[in-house]
Amino acid sequence: MTTNKLQSANLLYEDEIEERQHSNAIEMIAMGTGTPVDEVKRLYIVVLERFKRQARVKDFLPILVRRMVESLLKKGENDSFSSWEISVSGLCVKE
16 A cells, blocks of 8 residues: 555544444445445545545444445446446446
8 A cells, every 4th residue: 555545544543443433344344245345435535435435423423324335236236337437426446
C-alpha cells in the first residue's frame, strides 16, 4: 500500500473502535454475499467516504454503509456487471 493510501485509510477512521466496526461490517458483507473481502473493502470505502462527507450523525454509518454496499453488490449481481460501473445518488465505482 502506498503512503497516500495509508494516510487516506488512517484519516477515514477516527479511532480503533470505529475502524474495527467498519472492518467487521466488511467481513460480514463478504461472507454474506460470497464476494471477496478486497472487492467489498474497495466498494465499502468509496461509499463510506461519500456518506461521511454528508453525515451529521456518524453513529449509524456502519449500518447505513453496509446496507448500501450490500444493495450495490446485489444490483451488480442481478445486472451481471462484468466490470463495476454502479451509479447511485452520484456514487460511481469503476474497476
